[in-house]
Amino acid sequence: MSPHRLTDLIATAIPFPSGHLFHRRLTPETFVSAVSRLNSLAIQVHRTASLRTSQPDIHTYARQMAEGHIWLNEALLTACEASGTQGMEYTPDAPQQKRLDELQLCDAADFDFDYIRLQNQIYLEIVILCEQFAHKHSHDRLEIYALTMCNYLRFHLEQFAQGVPDRTAQAV
Numbered sequence: 290m291s292p293h294r295l296t297d298l299i300a301t302a303i304p305f306p307s308g309h310l311f312h313r314r315l316t317p318e319t320f321v322s323a324v325s326r327l328n329s330l331a332i333q334v335h336r337t338a339s340l341r342t343s344q345p346d347i348h349t350y351a352r353q354m355a356e357g358h359i360w361l362n363e364a365l366l367t368a369c370e371a372s373g374t375q376g377m378e379y380t381p382d383a384p385q386q387k388r389l390d391e392l393q394l395c396d397a398a399d400f401d402f403d404y405i406r407l408q409n410q411i412y413l414e415i416v417i418l419c420e421q422f423a424h425k426h427s428h429d430r431l432e433i434y435a436l437t438m439c440n441y442l443r444f445h446l447e448q449f450a451q452g453v454p455d456r457t458a459q460a461v
Contacts, residue, residue: 317431320422321369321376324438325362327415330381332358333389334411338404341393347401354408354445361438368430412442 335358338351366377381389388407395403419435419442 315418315421315425317372317374317422318376320418320431320435321365321374322378323418324415324435325365325376326378326381326385327411327418328358328362328365329379330385330389331355331408331411331415332362333381334392334404334407337389337393338400338408341397341400342404343397344401347404351404357441361441364437365434368434371430374431409446412446416442416446 332355335351335355339348339355342348342351362377362379369375369377380386388410392400392403392407416439419439423432423435423439
């Protein structure tokens with residue numbers, strides 16, 4: 290396995306999200322705040338990667354994903370306006386900023402792997418948040434946004450891992 294193939298990096302860097310049980314009292318406002326902060330973090334993570342990576346495929350991917358998350362924040366803002374929900378946040382919170390700072394300061398040799406690992410953590414946190422919201426609320430525009438976001442991020446988590454053998458099979 291080449292350490293710089295994007296598919297290998299994504300396939301081997303999917304961790305369990307740190308906040309898998311967060312937001313037990315998920316309201317439309319807390320959902321909007323949390324998902325918009327995670328989206329803002331994703332934008333900054335992808336922008337950092339587009340500047341730091343030396344791999345052309347990762348550079349292209351990171352640039353495209355940053356643009357995609359800008360669109361996702363605009364779509365969330367539109368859903369908020371249509372539903373009358375407040376709570377958009379445009380900057381990561383302190384713990385999220387710490388994760389971004391750690392990525393920005395990591396060694397160049399480790400950067401690509403650390404970037405994909407952090408991206409996958411963020412995506413899994415957003416997917417779980419969106420699933421929790423969609424199952425608890427029938428808040429039309431926000432629910433549609435949550436379901437769309439889940440599908441979009443699942444695609445990006447799974448698209449590269451399909452051709453890579455299972456790690457447990459490799460160990461046998």
